[in-house]
Amino acid sequence: MVMEADIVQALRSIEDPDLHRDIVSLGFVKDLRIDGGRVTFTIELTTPACPVKEHFRTLATQCVLALPGVTDVAVQFTANVRASARSQPTPLLPDVKNIIAIASGKGGVGKSTLTANLACAMAQSGAMVGVLDADIYGPSLPKMLGALHPTLSVDAQNRLIPLELHGMKVFSLGFMVTDDTPVIWRGPMVHNVLNQLLGQVAWGVLDYFFIDLPPGTGDAQLTITQSVPLTGAVIITTPQEVSIQIASKGLKMFQEVQVPVLGFVENMSAFCCPHCHRESAIFRQGGTERAAQIHHVPFLGAIPIDPMVALDCDAGEPIVFAHPDSEAAKAYQAIAGRVAAALSTRQMETAEAAG
Ligand SMILES: Nc1ncnc2c1ncn2[C@@H]1O[C@H](COP(=O)(O)OP(=O)(O)O)[C@@H](O)[C@H]1O
Numbered sequence: 365m366v367m368e369a370d371i372v373q374a375l376r377s378i379e380d381p382d383l384h385r386d387i388v389s390l391g392f393v394k395d396l397r398i399d400g401g402r403v404t405f406t407i408e409l410t411t412p413a414c415p416v417k418e419h420f421r422t423l424a425t426q427c428v429l430a431l432p433g434v435t436d437v438a439v440q441f442t443a444n445v446r447a448s449a450r451s452q453p454t455p456l457l458p459d460v461k462n463i464i465a466i467a468s469g470k471g472g473v474g475k476s477t478l479t480a481n482l483a484c485a486m487a488q489s490g491a492m493v494g495v496l497d498a499d500i501y502g503p504s505l506p507k508m509l510g511a512l513h514p515t516l517s518v519d520a521q522n523r524l525i526p527l528e529l530h531g532m533k534v535f536s537l538g539f540m541v542t543d544d545t546p547v548i549w550r551g552p553m554v555h556n557v558l559n560q561l562l563g564q565v566a567w568g569v570l571d572y573f574f575i576d577l578p579p580g581t582g583d584a585q586l587t588i589t590q591s592v593p594l595t596g597a598v599i600i601t602t603p604q605e606v607s608i609q610i611a612s613k614g615l616k617m618f619q620e621v622q623v624p625v626l627g628f629v630e631n632m633s634a635f636c637c638p639h640c641h642r643e644s645a646i647f648r649q650g651g652t653e654r655a656a657q658i659h660h661v662p663f664l665g666a667i668p669i670d671p672m673v674a675l676d677c678d679a680g681e682p683i684v685f686a687h688p689d690s691e692a693a694k695a696y697q698a699i700a701g702r703v704a705a706a707l708s709t710r711q712m713e714t715a716e717a718a719g
Pocket residue numbers: 468470471472473474475476477478504579631632667668669670671672673674675677678692
């Protein structure tokens with residue numbers, strides 16, 4: 365006879381590497397059924413983008429199969445993304461669980477490309493994802509996500525309906541301004557327009573809401589970080605010295621407004637030659653990781669230089685969709701997993717601290 369208590373005891377041996385507790389005491393194991401020698405159960409993760417999902421599947425199958433009498437194990441997965449303490453309750457986005465800003469010290473380091481690919485990777489994993497392009501200097505998500513001149517519509521409450529692109533809800537400042545009108549935004553205008561993009565767009569229920577911030581650490585960025593109830597920020601940089609210094613400034617800005625920095629990402633880290641398959645560090649490599657260590661910020665990963673990254677974005681299909689098996693796509697997917705894990709960990713820690 366296979367006993368439920370033995371199965372539960374066996375599953376206690378599996379520890380979540382981010383939350384540092386076993387999956388039973390975390391309450392992840394659900395719907396346990398025993399039918400003769402056949403055991404089925406569900407593991408409910410805190411994010412569908414969980415980087416250790418397959419690892420859990422292997423361990424859970426192995427340890428239950430090792431019990432006497434068990435002939436067959438089937439593990440299912442679900443996810444229940446929990447709302448971060450920080451973004452709840454927010455009158456602007458009541459049903460958005462996590463709000464993540466993507467920031468960079470300067471332009472052209474791949475911030476929008478990261479936003480598009482991270483968001484796509486999360487959506488691919490099954491999460492409900494929204495993306496707001498808040499780059500007042502150069503909104504680029506309409507092109508990167510393939511919606512240059514969309515027709516906008518409103519719902520019954522007269523709220524703008526975000527576009528559905530690649531399984532995500534997307535809205536961009538670029539939908540509202542024409543290509544050749546440079547916009548000069550002053551502080552109060554930035555604040556007002558953001559409030560509109562958050563409050564008057566029908567975002568609905570979202571697990572992860574990504575905001576592509578304008579580059580820099582000046583007034584506009586500060587206004588945005590103060591106007592939006594951010595859960596956390598990801599700072600992207602390239603390996604050049606100057607770029608890393610600016611990233612450190614970005615870190616300081618978020619610390620000043622008490623927004624947790626989830627980590628640093630290094631873009632354009634190395635170039636893998638498509639002909640000889642050898643890697644060259646076009647810019648100096650590894651600087652971002654060292655900067656992260658110095659500032660005690662997690663290092664979330666490095667993205668190689670790959671012409672396909674740019675080509676796919678130019679064609680409106682981020683590389684995680686267009687070429688999911690490429691090294692660059694895998695790098696974006698891994699970073700998405702680490703961001704999701706970091707958010708789950710923070711949520712759990714805050715919830716526990718609050719009792
Ligand atoms: N890893 C990469 N490999 C190759 N090209 C990249 C990579 N990351 C970004 N790019 C390209 O660099 C340019 C700047 O990227 P973008 O995301 O628009 O930067 P930002 O939003 O920081 O200004 C774009 O043409 C983009 O396609």
